[in-house]
Amino acid sequence: MFERLTHGAKELQFLARFAEPTGRRRFVQWSGITLGVVALGCSDNNDNNPPDNGVSLGSGDNGILNYAYALEQLEAAFYTMVTASFYANASTDEKNILGDIKAHEVIHRDFLKATLGSAAIADLQVDFSSIDFSSRSSVLGAARAFEDLGVSAYNGAGKLLSNPDYLLVAGKIVSVEARHASAIRAMLQPNTTYFAGDDVVNRDTGLDGANDPASVLATADVYVTTTIDASGLPTT
Amino acid sequence: MPDTTLFGGLDPELTARVLSRREALFRTGKMASVVALASMPVAFGVMAKDAFAQGTLPQPIIDVLNFALTLEYLEDEFYRTALETSSVIPGETQPVFAQISRHESAHVTLLEGALGSSAVAKPSFDFTANGMFDPFNDYTEFLALSQGFEDTGVRAYKGQAANLMSQDALLQIALQIHSVEARHAAEVRRIRGLRGWITGSQNDVPALQPTYAGEDAANGSFTSAAQAEAFDEPLTKEAVLAIATPFIVA
Numbered sequence: 001m002f003e004r005l006t007h008g009a010k011e012l013q014f015l016a017r018f019a020e021p022t023g024r025r026r027f028v029q030w031s032g033i034t035l036g037v038v039a040l041g042c043s044d045n046n047d048n049n050p051p052d053n054g055v056s057l058g059s060g061d062n063g064i065l066n067y068a069y070a071l072e073q074l075e076a077a078f079y080t081m082v083t084a085s086f087y088a089n090a091s092t093d094e095k096n097i098l099g100d101i102k103a104h105e106v107i108h109r110d111f112l113k114a115t116l117g118s119a120a121i122a123d124l125q126v127d128f129s130s131i132d133f134s135s136r137s138s139v140l141g142a143a144r145a146f147e148d149l150g151v152s153a154y155n156g157a158g159k160l161l162s163n164p165d166y167l168l169v170a171g172k173i174v175s176v177e178a179r180h181a182s183a184i185r186a187m188l189q190p191n192t193t194y195f196a197g198d199d200v201v202n203r204d205t206g207l208d209g210a211n212d213p214a215s216v217l218a219t220a221d222v223y224v225t226t227t228i229d230a231s232g233l234p235t236t
Numbered sequence: 237m238p239d240t241t242l243f244g245g246l247d248p249e250l251t252a253r254v255l256s257r258r259e260a261l262f263r264t265g266k267m268a269s270v271v272a273l274a275s276m277p278v279a280f281g282v283m284a285k286d287a288f289a290q291g292t293l294p295q296p297i298i299d300v301l302n303f304a305l306t307l308e309y310l311e312d313e314f315y316r317t318a319l320e321t322s323s324v325i326p327g328e329t330q331p332v333f334a335q336i337s338r339h340e341s342a343h344v345t346l347l348e349g350a351l352g353s354s355a356v357a358k359p360s361f362d363f364t365a366n367g368m369f370d371p372f373n374d375y376t377e378f379l380a381l382s383q384g385f386e387d388t389g390v391r392a393y394k395g396q397a398a399n400l401m402s403q404d405a406l407l408q409i410a411l412q413i414h415s416v417e418a419r420h421a422a423e424v425r426r427i428r429g430l431r432g433w434i435t436g437s438q439n440d441v442p443a444l445q446p447t448y449a450g451e452d453a454a455n456g457s458f459t460s461a462a463q464a465e466a467f468d469e470p471l472t473k474e475a476v477l478a479i480a481t482p483f484i485v486a
Contacts, residue, residue, distance in 0.1 A: 100431060103462035111455060111466075155411045164398035171394040171414065172455070172467040176433060178418035179468075183432040186423060191328050193335040195426075196419040206342030207412035208419070236404065 054227030055121040061163050062119045063233045067213050068170065069112040070124060071153055074223055075146050076105040077126045082143070087136045094187060098143075101180050108173055115169070125225040140188050147181035148200050150174075152209035153216040160213075160234045178208065293354070297403055300396045302356045303473055304410065305347040307392055309358045310480060311385050312340040314371070317363065322372040329427055333382075336420050343413055350406065365482040368443060379428050384444040386421035387434065388471065388479050390414060391447070395470035418468070433465040446479050 057066040079102035086095055113120045132138035154174035161167045182195040201208050211219075213233050293301070315337035318324055325333050348355045363371050363381065371378040393414035400407040422432030430440075436452035439445055455467045471479075 097431065100433065100462065100465065103460075104433070104466035107463050107466040151415050155408065155415060158397065158411045159401075159404040159407050164401060167397050167401065168394070168470060169455075171397050171411070172469065174411065174415055175390050175394065175418035175468040176466055178415035179422035179432040182419040182422035183426065186426050191427075192331050195332070195423040196335060196339065196416055201339060201416050201419070202342075203338065204342060205346055206339035206416060207346070207409065208415040210408050210412050 054229055055124070056229040056231075057121060057233055058119060059232035060234060061161055061166050062116060063230075064157050064160050064213075065112055065116050065166060066119070066121050067157065067217075067230065067233060068154065068173070069109065069116060069120060070224075070228060071150055071216070071220065072105060072109040072112055072173075073124045074126060074220060075150060076102070076109040077124075078128060078131075078142065078146055078223075079105050081128060081133055082139055085133065087134055087139050090136065097183055097187070101143075101183070104176055104180070108176075122226075124228075126223055127225045128223060130222060140184055143184045144181065144188065147177055147184055148209065149211075149216060149219055150177040151181055152211040153213070155208060155210035156212050156216070160236070162234075293351075294402070296399060297406065298351065298354045300399050300410075301347055301351050301406070302354070303396065303476075304393065304413070305344065305351065305356060306359065307385075307389055307476070307480065308340055308343040308347060310361060310483060311389065312337070312344045313358075313361050314363055314381070314385060315340055318372055318378055324372050324375050324378050326375065332423055332427065336382075336386075336423075339416055339420070343416075346409070346413075350409075360485040361483050362485045363483055368482070379424060380441045380444065383421065383424045383428060383430075384441065384447045384479075386417055386424055388447045388476060389417040390421055390468055391471035392473075392476040393417065394468060395472055395476070431465075434468065435461050436464040446475065449475070 055066075055070075057063045057070065079098060083095075083099050083102045086098070090098075128142075131142045151174060154170050154177065158167055158170055161170065181200075185195045185197065188194060196208075212235075213230050217228055217230055315333055319330075319333060319337055363369065369377045369381055371381045393410055397407065397410060397414070400410055425432050434448060434451045437445075437448045437450065439448040450471075451469050452464050453467075453469050455463060
């Protein structure tokens, strides 16, 4: 009963964020404190939620899947914000593209959560206070960064997986992230090389980025309030 | 010495091995093209030590890489032909296709470098598929084939990833190519007025339908159109070769 009530309370808080965009920063801090309480309440039956308001990704393939799940949570939360209140003068085409991407990221998030089952980390608390959701350039700049980061994360994590079925799942997702990255980049600079620009695809090798979890999580850290413990992840 | 910059920061042992390998290739005349030779240090330079530490790759790995190389040969020649010998691509999208072409050429060089003397020879291609298409005179058909090749490439690499699991460095390189093909595919789809992602097995070019077969597979309990878009599906080697074969003369 306690868990169900707190879960409901969390959903209310989540909804409240959209109703009160100007107080977002304060809300993020408040919700972070609340999460600590929830984590405490659940700590008896979920080892992935230590009572220090952080999450541990765990080890092995589950660790890598939790790592992916964390990134998908971040992306889904971002596009949920973007599509809840579009930046000024967003065209119908832009709204459709961003709406599609939001749907994909939510599906990725929910799919990974379902795949992880009881091993899934708790919901992350995000902090998008560095993004101006009323500004096209701020939103699309952040979207580009999230998508490119996601691509490089999956590209770098493939070799860390042991189960070929999970590698295939990661492959099914990463190419869609790359399609997103391309589409966002084309919104920023249409009909140029930017969709697969030299800043992200090496012009001499034709290779996209690949980053290890430590590097990716360090980049993502500014957007995540919850402390993420990645120390158990495989390194080879 | 351009090699000094290209190899900057790399393991000296790896550098020495790459350079000696390049000399060997030069002496045996396997790499006749000056362009290919100039790119060799880059191709080897990005590969981690374990990619060719044992000297000879296992045959199943060679087979996967040669399969990928064949597809890259096809894409590379397709774009170079369009850019260099035709005026089919309008000025507006020239930068896009020049960038795609550059990547495909780099992929060919990279895979040839990884395979060394085990690399398959480049086939002869017929991009009309025996008169079915006219891509170098008809921009609409050029775009349709481009989309088909890119989306097929994405599915082909995805289908082979598991076969490279024993070779971490090669697996990562394959993934790094795979996502570039997906960037290309999304951009070509945009130019064609489509979204960058594949909705189920939907496709507006009947002749390309095998490229999209099975893209509507269910993943978990999610069955909506968005679900089909959210996951790109793999293709088997056989399915990919069946798609490519009409364009391969010999």
